[in-house]
Amino acid sequence: MNQLFRQRAFLTARVQKKVHEDRGLIRYLMRHHHTTPFEMCEIKFHVRVPMDCWRQWIRHRTANVNEYSTRYSVAIDSAQTTAEQEWRLQASGNRQGSAGFAGDTDGKTLTEKERYLQTLAREIYDERLKMGIAREQARKDLPLSTYTEAYWKVDLHNLLHFLYLRMDSHAQYEIRRYAEIMGHEIVAKWCPAVWEAFLDYRVNSSHLTRLEMEVLTAMTQGDKEKAVALGKQFNWLNDAGEPKKNRERLEFEDKLSNLGLKAPW
Known part of the structure; x- marks a missing residue:
């Protein structure tokens, strides 16, 4: 009995070690933008979507699609x-x-x-x-608003890209709800380690441009004057140091806000 227990414990430890190693590798691949391994996984969805939402969906030309044909069959008697x-x-x-x-x-x-x-x-x-x-x-x-149906087959890499764009707060609400359910209810259970890495390194992360890095560096060094000068140089501020209408500046200020920081101007 003790021998059997030790064998089971050893097997469990090996499995746990393998899971730990796989998780680390997956997180490394996601962090460094490796795509090929994620392209090896595929999933097929059967979706029912209103036509206006489907128009946005089908713009992602990275999946295989077989859509319900209203030329061959009677249109679905249902509308959003x-x-x-x-x-x-x-x-x-x-x-x-x-x-x-x-x-x-x-x-x-x-x-x-x-x-x-x-x-x-x-x-x-x-x-x-x-x-x-x-x-x-x-x-x-x-x-x-009439519903259509389709089979939508996509690899994991392109699915995550779809979800990254369509789960964003700027995406239209209707397609965002589909993306949230696909991500949180399906992908999270299908590939939990990948989903965790995706949330950590894509959805809930922040990318800094060269311009933003220069301003942030000046801020961390306590050099507000240099930060403002850079803002003028990047056409974010006018000659008086006041904010201009500039989307890039607004995006940078949002990133600072997420870090609990205030813009230096």
């Missing part, structure tokens, strides 16, 4: 709907983003009209089919 409190307003500083929400009264009106539009579009589509109109033409007025 928007709750009254979920109508977002256009962002003023970002042409492709949103900020804040419409009021309850407007939201109720918008949701009611959305429901009416979707119902009417479907009725017209079904009517065309009953009249014998070809599916490829009958579908043309279906709203972008």
